[in-house]
Amino acid sequence: MKPNKVFSLLGLATRAGRTASGEFMTEKSVKNKTAALVIVGTDASANTKKNFRDMCSFYHVPYYEYGTKEELGHAMGKEMRASLAVTDAGFAKTLNRYLETEMKETEGNEWQK
Template structure:
């Protein structure tokens, strides 16, 4: 149930036009300073996870590994997606709070 909440937030953020998805769009969002949060699917390749983890550390953007490629793509109305960048601090804070509460 709680996992659905994060995916619901991502769906709402997509409708608001605040989500960039796919490797190139996510990377561009981080490098231009627009990204408030990056989420990479747990079943993404190790290379993809390492690339975004290092990039987010360098640009000081919060980074989470969450959900599957299918789940991330589905919640934003696309096919599978390995990476997403959220460009809104309100949604970012809600999602961070939700993911952190699940990890306790």
């Protein structure tokens, strides 16, 4: 899969009101159990990545490191975003499939689960 499929779907989910972005809102949606999937930019700080990796593991939410903060923000039509949560199960399922397929194709070179 091409990265633009993931970014296009993120834009669609955002326009549908099915995402929460920014560290505070992403954390809030994970803890409120409304997050179906979390994506953190590959260029986010090590502390941010660890925080969300651990939180998602605890709350059993799929976690991915994908794209840069700028790419994630651009896909959502906003400023740079280090993290975002997808709150719709349908969008999350499709994104999960795209991300898993891309992970197999790139074998974890650019990002990791």
